[in-house]
Amino acid sequence: MKDNMQGMVVHARRFLRNLTAALCAMACLFSLAACGSDKGAGKIRIGIKFDQPGMGFKKSGTYVGFDVDVATYIANKLGYSEDDIVWKEAPSKQREAMLQNGDVDMILATYSITDERKKAVSFAGPYIVAGQDLMVRTDDHQINGPEDLNGKRLCSVTGSTSAVTVKQKFASEVQLMEQPGYAECATALFSGIVDAVTTDDIILAGLASASRGRLRLVGKPFTEERYGVGIKKGDKELAKKINAALVDMEANGSWQRALDNNTRGTRYKPNPQFNPPKPQEGE
Template structure:
């Protein structure tokens, strides 16, 4: 009887360990990249975008999503057969975008995601769906900053987001600039408002959205000093998915829906709306 009880306890302990292992593995989830077309066929897509960029990708207080990037993402999803109700939105901070795609946490990202050669080594891009230029946002009463060269003055502090293309380019082009890197542009805007930094740099359309959100408090200065091609990021090697997304972008442009979406989301900002880009099927 004693031997039987010992064996029973050992058996139950082994079962318990097995259950824990199975639950742990299930909780970890898959770290494989997703297939856009397979997920679209199943009727559901996980789309990454920014949650804190007015006019582009903003999560409203009622948890609805608004902005031009959101409009583009929804148009693509609809083209692939997925209605808005089949979309799960996931926040995609600049520093996490490649990781989100590689780990299969999103199907694709539409979030002011500049196409660069270094990023193309890790993920694929469809597009571009928009072409922006890097600019500067300052307080409305500050006339000391007229362009990026002004920021090399002693004591001037510039804010951008860690992992973003603007942060990388400003460091390379203007190494004397005192750059502070935050985790989000909204944090930079708050720092600018409080006088902790003197300027914010990112793409002009993003800055225009913030200027429109806080009328009279901020202004854009200088001319755009880079060319940023916004693409839709997806898993490396998902050629079929990339081609379909390119088809969707081209249809959005040719149908007039692209211009209508840009007018709807950015028309009131005072930012001059550019013509649509040509999709690059690299």
Template sequence: MKISKVGAAAAVAVALALTATACGGGSGEKASGDAGSSGGAKKDKIVIGIKFDQPGVGLKTPDGKFTGFDVDVATYVAKELGYQPDQIEFKQAISAERENLISNGDVKLVVASYSINDKRKQRVDFAGPYFLAHQDLLVRTDDSSITKPEDLNKKKLCSVAGSTSAQNIKEKLAPEADLKQAAGYSECLTGLESKSMDALTTDNSILAGYAAQEKNKGKFKLVGLSMSNENYGIGLKKGDKDLQTKVNAALKKMVSDGAWEAAVKKNFGPADYKNEPAPQITEGS
């Protein structure tokens, strides 16, 4: 069958248009596939998972702003990856959902008081660690009945679902504790204040942040225990060694240029929190 010159030219034009659309993605399409990638040329945004309810660590304020040590770390790392603060989208990462958010591609990084352990490393990789915390207990200021982990037996203990702290207490320290696993720490704190809970357990950095809040001053105290070592890492997709290397480099730079120490003092200083020195980077080495 013969094709006229006009028809042939039209066919070529259509083919070229389709090719251009496939390559360019259209002017109105977001480059979501490149957002936060370790090698993409176009970087519209990076999605980072943080906690929304941990004052001093990761908190979303009523006016929609984000504050805390993890927020400062995430912002610094994102800058080193090529993203300005207005290109960061913070997404809530509750403890039980952190691995899913990474595996499903909902976030590029998780910076959410995320303790590195072997079980989690079966599903995700980590960069860091960038902070060392210790598991402690928060109790009411007028409660002197809890001074050691064993005192939690027969007591009502609150922690969040998916955290390592709750398992540590039940399996190793106080197997007869009446454990409630809440969706968030704020729920535990409400229970502690109303006396429906006797203690809240998690990392001392998180507990210090709650105790230092203006509305909580004088109400709660840290028992002062070190029941575990919690090395916070930045979670990322398993196998993304390039991104892991870049994030590790950013963390090392944050320590060396003084930004890490400044962030610690800004976020934990008001609670008179005695932090550990910045840990050595071990993941990916």
């Protein structure tokens, strides 16, 4: 009898262990957060640039910039605190794949809304309309617009359409230097290796702000770049919520404060004809 009782206890304990393991496995299936994934409930994953001062920049383990401020505001309106945000680096060439693969929930990374991109992903916004411009040394007054670039040395990022636009529209004789990032272009401009840097004005404003007065914007944008919040293709419900957050941010002054804080000292002002824009994509 005693042996039978001991056997029953052993079987009961084994059954409980197996049941616990099974329940844990089920919990992992239904709540990835419980198994250590950042995809779980209570977290939102947002793609940004890590190397663009003024827009998206990783600094001593923190993240700063206009894109970061806009993303944080949207996340708060969606019910997430700053501690709930998981920041992911979103290089330009990987943005569509990151959204399609579900690596991120949204991307704010100087992400221009184009018809070609909308074949792969959807957008909310826009949250700002930028324009391609030039950045020069503060003491250089010879370059006052893209038409002054003939014979000059221009820097842009490898694979960028910015330099191509300048060469096609304004200055066919410009000498082009390509660098892997705009920070490298800014360094080349500091040292006199090039005469100007070109890309979207708000990106240049961030670089100029970080230069402590050594670089300045020319202030004559010649394109329109509608920056949107990239989301998974067809997610209209999320687009509506993001657009509502953007409208609220612009209405209560938070949008302007974020812009001023991240372009301080540059006198940058986005084109008032288009800014702040009316968010209407994706609905």
